[in-house]
Amino acid sequence: MMIIKGGKVYDPINKIDGEIIDIYIENGKVVEEPMNERNNNEDIIIDAKGMIVMPGGVDIHAHIAGPKVTKARVMCPDDHRKDVVRKTKITRSGTGYTIPTTFVTGYRYAKLGYTFVAEAASPPIATRHTHEELNDIPLIDKTAYIVMGSNHFVLDNIKNNNFDGLKNYVGFLLNATKGYAIKIVNPGGVENWKWGKNVNSLDDPVINYGVTPREILQNLAKVRRELNLPHAIHVHCNNLGSPGNFKTTLETIDALKGEPIHITHIQFNSYAGDGWASFASAASEISNKINSCDNVTVDVGQVIFGPATTMTADGPWQHTVYKLSHQNKWANVDAEMETGAGIVPYVFKENNAVNAIQWAIGLEILLLIKDPFKVCLTTDHPNAGPFYYYPNVVEYLMSKKKRDEMLNKINAKAKEKTTLVDLDREYTLQEIATITRAATAKIMGLKNKGHLGIGADADIAIYKFDENNIANSFSSAKYVIKDGKIVVKDGEIVRNHIGRTYYVKVKGEANDEIKEAFANYYSVSFENYAVQDVYVPKKEIIECYKE
Amino acid sequence: MEIKNVPCPFCGSLCDDIIVNVENNEIKSVKNGCGISITKFMKHHVNAVKSPMLKKEGNLVDVSIDEAIDKAAEILKNANYPLIFGLSTTECEAQSKALELAELIGATIDQLPSVCHGPSIMALQSVGQTTATLGEIKNRADMVIFWGCNPIEAHPRFFNRYSGAAKGMWSDRSKRYIVTIDMRETSTAKKSDKFIKISHGKDYELISIIRAAIKGQGIPDNVEEITGVKKEDLENLTNRMKNAKYGVVFYGMGLTQSFGKELNTDNAISLVKDLNEWTKFSIIPMLGHYNVAGAVHVWGWQSGYPFSINFALQYPRYNPGEFSATQMLVRKECDAALIVATDPVAHFPNEAARHLAGIPVITIDPKFSLTALISEVVIPCATAGIEAEGTAYRMDGIPLRLKKVVNSEFPPDREILERIIERLKEKMKEQ
Known part of the structure; x- marks a missing residue:
């Protein structure tokens, strides 16, 4: 048994807010306090006195x-050179940066x-x-959302008013790919970008199909509910990045009419x-609505x-970013029948008016949404910046002083065109625990x-919290426990561990129509399409239906 | 027994509809494959290495696999600046293990782009790439340009299956205008609607003139003198490019390995980027070996770099030229080499091969090669995609599961590499 003793525990889901509680761990799970006094030399005792204890962080949206x-990694050796990581006795070498x-x-x-972390x-x-x-990503558990917003079968079934066909296809696709959720990126726009x-x-038609983004969203939201998926439709909205897009x-x-939706990187x-x-x-306007x-x-x-690497299935937007960025490096990939992607390196500059306003908008949203269970901390890694800057964002949220220092340093338009300067709210540790783990886990089901x-x-994180040095407190955990094992101690990796891949099992299987379309229009055989079990050596299957 | 939907482990097309007939662990016939594919499957056992071997008193003699692995580990342990090369025709899992080994011993690791499509990747690194999967070309392309490549002979099913004559959702041969740009009238040119003969080594100039023309600059009157291409042919070509609904450029080593190298590909990609102001255009390098793209991907996600990677400082560094196999050998820098699934002695320049012959070499290959003959250690393996499963990435980045259709008495590359790593770690501890 492992016992974490004397730490201040922040566990928003169980409404524990900074109480000193001992946590008992056995076989990778949190267990009840044993009835009898323990006096077992084999127990591992972690003295967390003076430290804070939180559930392990859960990232709801990152591109990892x-x-x-990998196209971006290969395309950007310039990104890696300034951030190299040596091998150690325990860890492999590699490179950063974004x-x-x-x-x-x-x-x-x-x-x-x-x-x-969710891809x-x-x-x-x-x-x-x-x-x-x-x-090949060690230590953490992970999962993947499957892009569907411009998929041929989705568009075709909606065009033919065949909801059962759509539902069956989405079920088939999630099973075949061993994915977790329905991801919708610029619905319809990604298909049109192929022309x-x-x-x-929301009412612009998709070329050759005539269906609209509104219909795509409504139908997939209904499929999501009927398939009993753990996470809502995960949506990157139309018109991302464009001025005036809040409408x-x-x-x-409004189009969702009450169906659950998770809108991702809503700052954009x-x-x-x-x-x-x-x-x-x-x-x-956005926060009031939420x-x-x-x-x-x-x-x-x-x-x-600082530097970021923008990457998204939103190909048309990436073409715009390419033109805006003047960086002359742009990758686009059209993926047959299904989706596409674009990659553009980008730098967010403090002295750039638009970038400064974007920075302030993100914080405004985090501060204006009242219920922290409705909003999650992400940087859309690596689109708006690398994930390992989360501790800096936490500092801005917990300290008005820190964020005003930054606000005064950057382009003055950020004060003029946002309300950030007027927002006095400071997050509590409990609220930080919510937007970084409790809310994300709950929203993902x-x-x-x-x-x-x-x-x-x-899966537990223990930090030495210093309120005068908030970012540093969270950037390097004192201990991290994964599946009941200590994997990080004093900010260093002390153990190798491979986490599990999470995916759903839903109702839906390939029918003749799907197979026929594969034979005619795909460049791979239907029989070679589904991801074989060998690719998920450590897995956790979420069963969404019973036979 | 008939095994269906077998991906062919030969060229970058990775056709995955091959039917292999197997009886008593012997391939009896192959359907759907091109001539190369059929030969690859039917003759996979011809000229095979029959046993692990070590060089003793100048001759290769049969030994146990344990002895061969022990010797391989010994050579790599004693080397100061080892080279690991090849790996473009084996499974991703072996590519992954090879990188782990390179990291462990501080080696340089390199693969075939270094001598073929490296310039494509270097151009990607300077300007990006607008590209597509092959099914997208089949479904949409109404204009196809083959530039410095000859798929009819090098990727025999490519033209009918994915590009020129493929029938897709919104396009087929009748709706498709096909152009071949090459210095000689290849068999691909003969199947095209238009053949444009370009003077040797004038690709960069021609691309620059097209880029200017597309942006509204006039085509110079002496264009034929510069590039060998008639002015009216160019006018027609640029018009068609701008008016295509979905265009694609396929290119090969005629562009990457002729004068200009990565500057040619850089310019070609830039042309395609420019065209996206008017319409939709993609560009796809015709990768030769079936899993070059696999190593680009695996090494890309593990180290950040696609080829020519060095681990001497305990972290990955990338520098084509400095860490390219050929140049390192010509400069006589490496003092040992591990060659996996390729034959550099047969294909490299003389000086490079000569240096290889003078240092301890370990070869892992199912077949006898010239490199095997000069090696200290030869370890036979199961042929990926025929005798061993694994992952491979098609030229457009689509990953497929390779199949095992017959058994081999030898382990796959990944297992041999893993055993070398284990043995090396033991030896390092002994020190």
């Missing part, structure tokens, strides 16, 4: 594995006290690749103005100043993550 991530290699990704998440967008046909990479076009509103975001929420979809010159924050409804959760996509109740996975 799969074709676009797109760390797989081993380094696992180590850095673990050092932050994170123990579960946010896997193209179905290449999800075998995503799983190969996930298997060099986009959609600009599209509000329309998207909370813009007012009718051009770059009048670019401004619409964080208040405060007023119960079916919407979000993650923020907080901007971190992970029953044994994000809390420390009896039966929870023994």
Whole structure:
């Protein structure tokens, strides 16, 4: 048995807010306090006196594995050279910076006290690749969302009013790819981009199919409910990145008519103005909407100043970023029948008006949404910045002084075009624990993550918290326990461990129509499409239906 | 027994519809494959290495696999600046183990792009790449350009299966305008709607002129003198490019290994990027070996770099040229080499091969090669995709599961490499 003694525990799901409680761990799970006094020399006692104890961090949205991530790694040797990681007796070598290699990704998440990360967008046909990479990310548990918003079968079934066909296909696809959730990126726009076009509103038709983003969202949300998936549809809205797009975001929420939706990196979809010159924050409008409804959760996509690598299935937006960035490096990939992707290196600059406003909008949203169970901390890694800057964002949230220091340093438009300067709220540790683990786990439907109740996975982070040095307190955990084993001690990796891959098992299987389309229009055989079991050597299957 | 949907482990097309007929652990016939594919499967056992071997008193003599692995580990342990090379025609799992080994001993690790499509990757690193999976070309492309490549002969099923004559959702041969740009009229050119003959080594110039023309600059009157291409052919070509609904450029070593190298590919990718202002255009390098892309991916996600990687400082460094196998050998830098699934003595320049012949070499290969003949240690393995399962990445990055259709008495590459790593670790502890 392992016992964490004397720590101040923050476990929002179980409403434990800084109480000093001992935590007992056996066989990788949190267990009840033993009835009898323990006097067992084999017990591992962690003295957490003076420290804070939280469930392991859960990241609801990051790009850590799969074709676009590795394309970006290969495309950007310039990104790695300034951030090299030596091998040690325990750990493998690698490189950073914005797109760390797989081993380094696992180590850095673990050092932050994170123990579960979701890859946010896997193209179905290449999800075998995503799983190969996930298997090379050590220490943490992981999962992958499957991109569906411009998939041929989705568009075709909606066009033919065949909801049962759609539902069956989505079930088939999640099973075949061993994925976790329905990811929708710029619904319809990714298909139109294959003809060099986009959609600009919820009612713009998709070329050759005639269906609209609104129909795609509504149908997939209904499929999500009927398939009993643990996580809501995970949506990257239309018009991402464009001035004035907050209206599209509000329309998207309205279009769902109460069906659950998780809107990801919503900072990028909370813009007012009718051009770059009048670019401004619409964080208040967005936050008010989220405060007023119960079916919407979000993650923020907080901007971190410095280099980033933008990568998304939103190909048309990436073409725009390419033109905006003047960096001359742009990758685009059209993936047959299903989706696409674009990659552009980018630098968020403190003295750039738009970037400064974007930075402030992210914090506004985090501060204006009242219920911390509705909002999650992300940087849409590596789109708005690398994930290992989360501790800096935590510092801005907990200290008005710190964030005002930054606000005064950056382009003055950030004060003028946002309300950040007027926001006095400071997050408590309990609220930080919520937006980094409790809310994320709950929103993803992970029953044994994000809390420390009896039966929870023994994935635990212990920090030495210094309120005068908040970012440092969270950037290097004192201890991290994964599956009941100490993997990080004093900020160093002390043990190798391979986590599990989570995926759902749902109703749905290939029918003749699906097989026929494969024979005619795919470049791979149907028989070679589904991800074989060998690609998930350590797994946790979430059963969503019973025979 | 008929085994269906077998991916062919030969070229970058990785056709996955091969039917292999097996009786008593012997391949009896192969259906759907091209001539190369059929030969690869039917003759996989011809010229095979029959036993692990060590060089003793100048001759290769049969030994146990344990002895061969022990010797391999010994050579690598004693080397100061070892080279690991090859791996483009084996499974990803072996590529992964090879990188782990390179890290363990501080080696340089390199693969075939270093001598073929490296310039494509270097161009990706300077300007990016707008590309597509092959099914997208089949479904959409109404304009296909083959530039400095000859798939009819090098990737025999490519033209019908994925590109020129493939029938897809919105396009087929009748809707597709096919152009071949090459210095000689290849068999691909003969199947095209238009053949444009370019003067040797003038690719960069021609691409630059097309880029300018697309942006509204006039085509110079002396273009034929510069590039060998008629002005009216170029006018027609640029018009068609801008008006295509979905265009694609496939290119080969005619672009990457002719004068200009990565500058040619850089320019070609830039042309395609420019075209996306008007329409949709993609560009795809015609990778030769079936799993070059696999090593680019695996090493990419594990080290950040695709080839020419060095671990001497205990972290990965990348520098084509400095850490390219050929140049390192020509400069006589490495003092031992591990060669997996390739034959550098047969294909490298003389000086490189000569240096290889003078240092201890370990070869892992199912077949006898010239490199095996000069090696200290030869370890036969199960052929990936025929005798061993594993993962491979098609030229466009689509990953497929390779199949095992017959058994081999030898372990796959990944297992041999793993055993060398284990033995090395033991030896390092003994010190």
